[in-house]
Amino acid sequence: MNQNLQANSKTRTGRFSQFSLIACCLLLFVASNFYYPRWAQPATEATISWDVAGYYIYLPAFFIYGDATELEFKRDIIKDYQPSPHFDQAFQHRESGNLVFKYSAGMAVLYSPAFFASVLYSYLTDHHVDGYSPPFQFTLTQWSLLVAFLGLFYLRKFLLVYFRDMAVGLALLAVVFGTNYLSYASTNGAMSHNFLFTIYALLLWLTHRFYQDPTTWRAASIGLLCGLAALARPTEIITVLIPLLWGLNFPLSCFLKTRMDFLNEHWKKIVVAVICFGLIGSIQLIYWKSVSGNWLVYSYEDQGFSWLSPHFWSGFFSTRAGWLLYSPVMAFALIGFFYLKKQQSRLFAMSLVFALLVLYITFSWDIWWYGGSLGQRALVQSYAIFAIPLAAFFSVLLRQNWRIMAFTPLFILLCLYNLWWFHQSHRGGLFVPEQMNTAYFFAVLGQFSVDDDVVKLLDTRERVRVDFEEPRLAYENDFEEEDSSACGMAPISGSGSLCIPAGQHVSELFDFSVRQLEGESAVRAIADFRIDQKEWNVWNQGQFIVKFFDGEQEVRSRIIRVQRFLEPNQQREIYIDARLPGTVFDRVGIQFYNPGSPHPLLVDNLRVYFY
Numbered sequence: 001m002n003q004n005l006q007a008n009s010k011t012r013t014g015r016f017s018q019f020s021l022i023a024c025c026l027l028l029f030v031a032s033n034f035y036y037p038r039w040a041q042p043a044t045e046a047t048i049s050w051d052v053a054g055y056y057i058y059l060p061a062f063f064i065y066g067d068a069t070e071l072e073f074k075r076d077i078i079k080d081y082q083p084s085p086h087f088d089q090a091f092q093h094r095e096s097g098n099l100v101f102k103y104s105a106g107m108a109v110l111y112s113p114a115f116f117a118s119v120l121y122s123y124l125t126d127h128h129v130d131g132y133s134p135p136f137q138f139t140l141t142q143w144s145l146l147v148a149f150l151g152l153f154y155l156r157k158f159l160l161v162y163f164r165d166m167a168v169g170l171a172l173l174a175v176v177f178g179t180n181y182l183s184y185a186s187t188n189g190a191m192s193h194n195f196l197f198t199i200y201a202l203l204l205w206l207t208h209r210f211y212q213d214p215t216t217w218r219a220a221s222i223g224l225l226c227g228l229a230a231l232a233r234p235t236e237i238i239t240v241l242i243p244l245l246w247g248l249n250f251p252l253s254c255f256l257k258t259r260m261d262f263l264n265e266h267w268k269k270i271v272v273a274v275i276c277f278g279l280i281g282s283i284q285l286i287y288w289k290s291v292s293g294n295w296l297v298y299s300y301e302d303q304g305f306s307w308l309s310p311h312f313w314s315g316f317f318s319t320r321a322g323w324l325l326y327s328p329v330m331a332f333a334l335i336g337f338f339y340l341k342k343q344q345s346r347l348f349a350m351s352l353v354f355a356l357l358v359l360y361i362t363f364s365w366d367i368w369w370y371g372g373s374l375g376q377r378a379l380v381q382s383y384a385i386f387a388i389p390l391a392a393f394f395s396v397l398l399r400q401n402w403r404i405m406a407f408t409p410l411f412i413l414l415c416l417y418n419l420w421w422f423h424q425s426h427r428g429g430l431f432v433p434e435q436m437n438t439a440y441f442f443a444v445l446g447q448f449s450v451d452d453d454v455v456k457l458l459d460t461r462e463r464v465r466v467d468f469e470e471p472r473l474a475y476e477n478d479f480e481e482e483d484s485s486a487c488g489m490a491p492i493s494g495s496g497s498l499c500i501p502a503g504q505h506v507s508e509l510f511d512f513s514v515r516q517l518e519g520e521s522a523v524r525a526i527a528d529f530r531i532d533q534k535e536w537n538v539w540n541q542g543q544f545i546v547k548f549f550d551g552e553q554e555v556r557s558r559i560i561r562v563q564r565f566l567e568p569n570q571q572r573e574i575y576i577d578a579r580l581p582g583t584v585f586d587r588v589g590i591q592f593y594n595p596g597s598p599h600p601l602l603v604d605n606l607r608v609y610f611y
Contacts, residue, residue: 014165017172021156024176025149031186032145036426038187039134039141043082047137047144050372052190053083055107055232056140057090058287059115060131069098069291073130081132085537091301093292100292102299104284106232110195114143144189151185151198152176155384158205159391162344167394170411171387174394177415178329180375181383182422192232196381199229200239204384207243214266223273227280235361236381240277241354248349305364315363315376319441320434326375326421329414336389339396344388351388358382372433374425420446435538437461452565456576459560464577466522471609474523474588475512479604492528492571492604500542500594500601510606511549511589520610525590526575527606535563535597542594542601546578549587556581559593562601573605 032038038047048056058068065073074087090099118136122129152172159168175181184193203225210218222243229236249255263270288297316324324331337355341348362368362378370378397403424431430444440457444450457463479498484491487499500507525546535541541561548556558578565574592603 016166017156017160017169020169020172021152024152024172027176027182028145028148028186028189031182031422032141032189036187037141038190039137044084046081046083047141047190048081048132049083051103051192052107052140054089054101054103055192056111056115056131056190057101058105058108059111061101063115063119064129064131068287071099077130077132080130083132091299093297095294096292098291100288100297100299104231104234104299105287106228106230106284107192107195109228109280109283110147110232111140111143111190114139117143140190144194145186147198148185148189148194151194151201151384154198154205155201155387158201158208159387161208162347162388163391163395164398166398167391170394170397171391173415174329174332174390174411175383175387178411178418179327179380179383180377180418180421181380182418183374183425184377184380187426191377193377193380196229196232196236197384199225199232199236200242200381200384203229203239203242207246210243211246211262214262214269216269216272219266219269219273220276223276224280226273227277230277231280231284233381238354238357238361241357242350242385243273245350245353247346248353249345250349304366305361306366307364310360310364311368312359312363315359315368318369319438320436321369321373321375323376323379325441327418329411329418330383330386330390332393333386333390336391336393340389340392343392343395347388351385354385355382355389358385369434374421374431374433432458439463453577455564456560458564460558460576460578462558462579464522464579466611471524471611472520473607474514474610475510475590475606475608477510477606479606484602487532487600487602489530489532489600489602492530492602494604497530497602497604498592498606500592500603502598502600503594504596505594507592507603509547509589509591511547511587512608513586514588514610520580522577522579522611523588524575524577524609524611525606526573526609528571528573528604529562529566530569530571530602530604531563531566531599532569533599534566534568535599537597538564540595540597542592542597544574544576545591545593546576547589547591548578548581548585549589550583550585551587555583555585563597 038045044050060073061068061071067073071090077083078087088102090101092098093100115131115136118139119129121127121135121139122133125135127133127135156168156172159171163171176185181197184191185197188194203222206218206221206225210222226237226239226243229239247255247259285295289295314320314322316322319325337348337352340351358379362376365378370376397407421431424444425433428448430447430450432440435458437458439461440454443454443457443463453463478494480494480496482496482498484497484499486501491497498507523546525544527544529542531542538561541563543559544562545557545559547554556578558576560574560576562574566572588608590606590608592601594601
């Protein structure tokens, strides 16, 4: 069997997969260093920002500042670099009173070569050694890129053992050009998913080689890789299933007997793997014990899993972050499982069990959209596994020329679709993390610029298409009796404007009774707005609200966040459209809300029309 596999790997090597690998690496390099070099971006767009800043903070805390409990240096880092709007990389442990890092230490271990290289470079060139200066940003980006190259190299090496060269090349192209892996291996390459993808690829290759030729070195490497994966992201402890389920086949009794015989013969090597796994895992336990006094700390606080109600439909198809909606190429990987059993039965059961478990765990997380994720970023690392059925799919496709001819335009279209989303998530700006909805998704699809009415769909979720000629004025208010001084701004017009102060404040309800006329189907509220400073946190942005009532009962409401359309010190007229409810209503109200921004909002010249 081993000789046959080795012979097959030699006959299946070729030039197409080499060209594919080069093309993939070139795309990642250009995206990382020319298209959108995050190492050159400021604040929350820098390489070390948001989640990466949380993974990374172990290194400067321990090796530069020597402060892993109080984190006094965080004030200067937030002030000088602003890796996130607020410091959320650690929380205060209730029992010890110390600050405990939110994320586990695995990524810090994986970042350490870049970190120590940056420290050395900074000392030699008199750069500021604070862990966040340009050398640290640049080196971490380049290190992440090299890790991506390594993962693709070993994934290709592994797949060539089992599949034709062209099928392997197409699988690589599909993953890099056709999925959100592109984003998380290039511009967002310092995120955990890129590093874990490479760990998966290395683990597949080493497990394959271990069962061919068991050596202590390979056993130790497998243990270290599984330990690193779990240390970087605790749910990745399932990586141990790759070596454990390798070659899983039926009848199960036969597999178990063969596997037990193998383990009995090589038990010393297995012990070495377990020890290596435990040594890596102990890093986190020692850290928790040293800063909190407890061996185990749940650092995600109120976030957790809903094991009995996983979000499968949303996880697959939601416009917010649906896996197959943003990376439809991966549907071919799911189809490929039907062909994998006949082509490579030794990989089928392991890959299928692993894929099902990954999907279940990923979609069981309460925040199933995973923050500012482009598609399902939590699945990106598992693409190394999904590449197996993907290669099986392409193997079947390549058997007949007509299939290739029919599939090629679709494949190119899906890759262009992914590249478009990649662009919109960085420079294009039409992808809005965490806020995507069905109305907005389909309104921007394929576009490169949109008007304000489309942007309003992020909040209203409905597009009003009615005849706006000959409107009926139903209400107006010039707020002349209002005092704008609390907002620190002069009135927009006349002697007064409505002030919505900083902090959490809601205006009174400006309501009026209505008489609905035949043919009227929508209402438009118009007002003038002014701000002194922009509120960038969307959840704190001022709201312009239309409400419909039946007596005292609210039957419908629509909002827009006006600071989406305002720049600092800008005055602008903004309107909101809303369809009339399908139920009975007798009153309409307009309200303005500041949900917690430190910046005030000034309003004037409110008018409400029916159309």
